[in-house]
Structure formats: structure tokens, C-alpha cells
Amino acid sequence: MSVSDQGATVWLTGLPSAGKTTIAYALAERLRADGHRVEVLDGDEIREFLSAGLGFSREDRHTNVQRIGFVAELLASNGVKALVPVIAPFADSREAVRERHAGTGTNYLEVHVATPVEVCSERDVKGLYAKQAAGEISGLTGVDDPYEAPASPDLRIESHTQTVQESASALHALLTERGLA
Secondary structure: OOHHHOOEEEEEEOOOOOOHHHHHHHHHHHHHHOOOOEEEOOHHHHHHHOOOOOOOOHHHHHHHHHHHHHHHHHHHOOOOEEEEEOOOOOHHHHHHHHHHHHHHOOOEEEEEEOOOHHHHHHHOOOOHHHHHHOOOOOOOEOOOEOOOOOOOOOEEEOHHHOOHHHHHHHHHHHHHHOOOO
16 A cells, blocks of 8 residues: 555644634645645534534533544545544543544544644634624634643644744645554
8 A cells, every 4th residue: 555545534623713623724735735634624624524413512522523523434444534624622522533543543643733822813714713702602612612632643733833834834744654644
């Protein structure tokens, strides 16, 4: 199996507006240019199509992460690089996904996009921090709902100190180091 045929799940976890999706799409573009099969499993799209009807309780968030993890493992075990920019706020949910991958011998990397909440709230890509501050929503991860940062991710990216391309390059370097790019 050539490198470009070897699949992997790359889970990018972090707060809302940390830069997860932007980094994932930049990496996807680079990997595709190198001949890899790549899918980005965007958390917002998954919630709309695969996890419609789920709320944001701990149980619903766990179910959502497990569904995404199942799809990612299915893709990765079939030679696709599955890039997953999904918050996945709870360590036990992420660990269950890692274990699913380990059980099938499928490559899995956890990347923490470690952007401080102050920077995320300034970026506020979807206006969630403003809505939370105005009292229009509650349960915002990292503000009034928990976020359990990974203790020992495969890579920690501080997107507030580097460009999107630098972040994507750091992730590409990790994939190369692991024989996946």
C-alpha cells in the first residue's frame, strides 16, 4: 500500500472559532495536491445531515462524536485521510473514538488547536460568543459549558501565533513523520 493509499483520521479539537476547520481545509488542499484521497468531516455539516435532532447535552454531544468517529474510521480504513474539525469537548468521547480506531488498526491522530478563548471570542466566526454574551444562547463550549483540553495530543497547534499555512504545514509535517503523507 502506498503512502497516498494509507488512510488516517486526523481529529482537530478545540474551542469554537479556534481555527479547526480553516486548518483542515488548508491541509486537505495540500494533501489532494499530493495525490491523497481526503474528506473533511465538518462538524456543522455533520450536525445538519448526520446528527440532526441532537442537542448539546453531554449525552447528545457524546453521540454526535461517536457518529462522526464511526464515519471517520470507515473512511480512514478505506484509504481516505479523514480530517475532522470537531470540538468534541469531552476527553472520554475522544478516547472512545481513538479506541475504535485502535481496535481496527486504523491510524488516528488527535490535534489540539489550542487557541485561547479570548482570541476565539474576538474571531467569533459564527457570532456564538456575541450571542452568549447577550444572553441569547447558553452552553457555549469553553465559556459556560466545559471543554476538556487533550492532555497529550499528537500535536498542539497555537493558531493565534502562526498563519493558517504554518499550522497546516505543522500538521503535514506530523503526517509525514508518521509515514502518512
